[in-house]
Amino acid sequence: QTIYLKDYTPFGYVVEGVELTFALAPEATRVKSRIRFAPNPDATDRTFFLHGEDLTLISAAIDGSPVTPTLTEQGLTCEVPDAPFTWEAEVEIAPAKNTALEGLYMSNGMYCTQCEAEGFRKITYYPDRPDVMATFDVRIESDLPVMLSNGNPGTQDGGVAEWHDPWPKPSYLFALVAGDLEARSDSFTTRSGRHVDLNLWVRPGDLGKTAWGMEALRTSMRWDEEVYGREYDLDVFNIVAVDDFNMGAMENKGLNIFNSSAVLASQDTSTDANFERIEAIIAHEYFHNWTGNRITCRDWFQLCLKEGLTVFRDSQFTADQRSAPVKRIGDVIDLRARQFPEDQGPLSHPVRPESFQEINNFYTATVYEKGAEVIGMLKRLVGDEAYDKAVALYFERHDGQACTIEDWLQVFEDTTGRDLSQFKRWYTQSGTPRLSVEESYEGARYTLTFRQRTPATPGQSEKLPQVLPVAVGLLSPGGEEVLPTQLLEVTEPEQSFTFDNMPDRPIPSLLRGFSAPVVLERESDAAEQAFLLAHDTDPYCRWEAGRGLARGSLIASVVDGADPDGAWLDALRAVVTDPALDPAYRALMMGLPTQSELAQALYEKGITPDPDAIRDAVEATVRATADRWADDLRGLSEEARVAEPYAPDAQQSGKRALGTRVLSLVSRLDGGSAAEAQFEAADNMTLKLAALGNLVRLERADDALAAFEAQWKDDRLVMDKWFGIQIMSAPAPVAVERAEALTGHAAFDWTNPNRFRAVMGALVSNHAGFHRADGAGYDFLAGWLARLDEKNPQTAARMATAFQTWRRYDDDRQAKMRAALESLRDKPKLSRDMGEMVARLLG
Ligand code: ARG
Numbered sequence: 001q002t003i004y005l006k007d008y009t010p011f012g013y014v015v016e017g018v019e020l021t022f023a024l025a026p027e028a029t030r031v032k033s034r035i036r037f038a039p040n041p042d043a044t045d046r047t048f049f050l051h052g053e054d055l056t057l058i059s060a061a062i063d064g065s066p067v068t069p070t071l072t073e074q075g076l077t078c079e080v081p082d083a084p085f086t087w088e089a090e091v092e093i094a095p096a097k098n099t100a101l102e103g104l105y106m107s108n109g110m111y112c113t114q115c116e117a118e119g120f121r122k123i124t125y126y127p128d129r130p131d132v133m134a135t136f137d138v139r140i141e142s143d144l145p146v147m148l149s150n151g152n153p154g155t156q157d158g159g160v161a162e163w164h165d166p167w168p169k170p171s172y173l174f175a176l177v178a179g180d181l182e183a184r185s186d187s188f189t190t191r192s193g194r195h196v197d198l199n200l201w202v203r204p205g206d207l208g209k210t211a212w213g214m215e216a217l218r219t220s221m222r223w224d225e226e227v228y229g230r231e232y233d234l235d236v237f238n239i240v241a242v243d244d245f246n247m248g249a250m251e252n253k254g255l256n257i258f259n260s261s262a263v264l265a266s267q268d269t270s271t272d273a274n275f276e277r278i279e280a281i282i283a284h285e286y287f288h289n290w291t292g293n294r295i296t297c298r299d300w301f302q303l304c305l306k307e308g309l310t311v312f313r314d315s316q317f318t319a320d321q322r323s324a325p326v327k328r329i330g331d332v333i334d335l336r337a338r339q340f341p342e343d344q345g346p347l348s349h350p351v352r353p354e355s356f357q358e359i360n361n362f363y364t365a366t367v368y369e370k371g372a373e374v375i376g377m378l379k380r381l382v383g384d385e386a387y388d389k390a391v392a393l394y395f396e397r398h399d400g401q402a403c404t405i406e407d408w409l410q411v412f413e414d415t416t417g418r419d420l421s422q423f424k425r426w427y428t429q430s431g432t433p434r435l436s437v438e439e440s441y442e443g444a445r446y447t448l449t450f451r452q453r454t455p456a457t458p459g460q461s462e463k464l465p466q467v468l469p470v471a472v473g474l475l476s477p478g479g480e481e482v483l484p485t486q487l488l489e490v491t492e493p494e495q496s497f498t499f500d501n502m503p504d505r506p507i508p509s510l511l512r513g514f515s516a517p518v519v520l521e522r523e524s525d526a527a528e529q530a531f532l533l534a535h536d537t538d539p540y541c542r543w544e545a546g547r548g549l550a551r552g553s554l555i556a557s558v559v560d561g562a563d564p565d566g567a568w569l570d571a572l573r574a575v576v577t578d579p580a581l582d583p584a585y586r587a588l589m590m591g592l593p594t595q596s597e598l599a600q601a602l603y604e605k606g607i608t609p610d611p612d613a614i615r616d617a618v619e620a621t622v623r624a625t626a627d628r629w630a631d632d633l634r635g636l637s638e639e640a641r642v643a644e645p646y647a648p649d650a651q652q653s654g655k656r657a658l659g660t661r662v663l664s665l666v667s668r669l670d671g672g673s674a675a676e677a678q679f680e681a682a683d684n685m686t687l688k689l690a691a692l693g694n695l696v697r698l699e700r701a702d703d704a705l706a707a708f709e710a711q712w713k714d715d716r717l718v719m720d721k722w723f724g725i726q727i728m729s730a731p732a733p734v735a736v737e738r739a740e741a742l743t744g745h746a747a748f749d750w751t752n753p754n755r756f757r758a759v760m761g762a763l764v765s766n767h768a769g770f771h772r773a774d775g776a777g778y779d780f781l782a783g784w785l786a787r788l789d790e791k792n793p794q795t796a797a798r799m800a801t802a803f804q805t806w807r808r809y810d811d812d813r814q815a816k817m818r819a820a821l822e823s824l825r826d827k828p829k830l831s832r833d834m835g836e837m838v839a840r841l842l843g
């Protein structure tokens, strides 16, 4: 059944208050609800329908008199008075049997919840939709030592805990946790003087991994006050780490629940990348308190209203804590790796989708990351000051409401007087715009002519021109910046901009800071890219120039077996060995496009990508780089060495990132002895894992893997790394067998989403391994997806997106991927999640 944005109607009733009582038991939890309803003056349809799934109804009453509602698979309907009334119900649920990890479930003996998007209906009967907001009072009964819910604590003694949340919220923000937990506690005083108790709850034994998360929380709270003027609004803020979780984390009011991988960190067990990601996710969930919770979404089509804005806010936060250019380039890499393939394939959908069957399938890179890009473009177009004013109006006007993208755009129109109707297409039109550029130079006048077009996407054959903010600078042939960054607004299919008084023909630096999420189609030659790599003042464009050269060289290697471009490697060496540049930036410069990205680039040139040829070209390029830079590697390793005690800050992690790139080159020359030494000596997981990856690639990791396993067998998060790296870094021909063997390992608990993803995600990231010509990778993945779909549809359907690029490849591989997808499609009892996903993938 498909749900459409255009069909939205408000619920016939408002909820004036919710009281819930939980009597916890693994197989038979009783949930009593007492809900005060009143007719909604803004609605015409008075059908009383409450969502409810997998519930056993024990009793129901209205104003104290028993009623017998009509039950269906999706919920219930009932005759109700034409005036305010109190609904009471008791249901029974079985958290221990809940393997979908949606609603109330158990993870390692503790009770926890995940209600976004539509999980609350698995807890009790309720209008489970985000535009129904209410205050919640919760009572939990059990003999567990810690029992938590949203809001502020009430009575807490002898097997009972009460919680009161004074802020009206939709049901998707409800949360409950109970278990044998310990907390790291701290406090924060808001700038208007509210004292807030902070707790980070974990299972006994994990307390040593909580310092970083707590620090990140305090930094986030201060940042949101300083930058957005947003203060926290309860007396307590709880975070809980759980081992079984479908996503990264969840912003439940006053009780954020985190996948333990997204919050627990220590020097021994976590990489620098883990630390940075944790800092960002803590910030993200905290920032949702205003962008998501105080102001929420009218319906799930508006998901980007909270997610795009909150991702944008968390990337501003990371840019402030660390290096802004490095963060920006990292985001571009991520967008191209995850969002572009989505937007250019069968799963393409607008930032605000217009229909869905299963909303869980739309927690995508398009909604989140492209959604954040759209906010970034808006800010660039109106300017920083106008952005601040509009956002302030948004908070003032819409606090306590469930809103739409129209509401969001309206505050910008009202504060700036701008007409945003064309800009709004960023929310409604799917696909990645292509922007081509031509230049001319005549009598000191330089002209840039842009042409934009967006290829057709599923369900949208006609595309209209978008508003493209194109940041441009001009350089003189001598490498001086003759025109500092200017913002050009491209709004027409074809549009020219002129620059007068140019004594020499300038070299353009285009799309500075990646000012719009487009594919820039520019036939610039290698000489111009080398020039920009040496001289551009914009860190993104400089990086992109190097990336363009790398892409060109790699494609030539794949297509005609050409040797890697020596001029590029020499120009790149100059940047990489420049001690004036940030090591983190130099490390980014050393990164090559992924094999999947190269496959896409070839496909767009009309060349069918051969995964084996791509892998060989990449390996040959890395080897040639190592040979050519052999004399610099020792010096670079020295520079990358950190003398101070370990800290996961930007400065140290930048050095280790550079060192990791260098080690990968060194290990092409020394057969792995430096990696072996680093594996032995490392006092942190970043260096350990980097070394281990090289050893796995070189097939000399047996001892290291055994030692690693012996040391970490009781640490789930570290063991996820152990599983992943053996597949990710394996030589492609053996990757599938490796993955297969590891699924037979006693510690392969496939019902744990992190462990499942550690193995399956690692295989997919081994491009030539997954796309092995005999189709073994496809069958292996499809087989496991079929199995997981019966227990956990959400995680299974999400992993199926690995097939979204299937039409890029040769006929044989296409046929094998199609067959794998069809075998899933034809499986009896397919979940709604997987059913929709496979149908979209097959197109
Ligand atoms: N709102 C959460 C976040 O962005 C994500 C939760 C998604 N959950 C889901 N079942 N789709 O932080």
Ligand code: ZN
Pocket (backbone or CB within 6 Å): 284, 288, 306, 307, 310
């Ligand atoms: Zn979010």
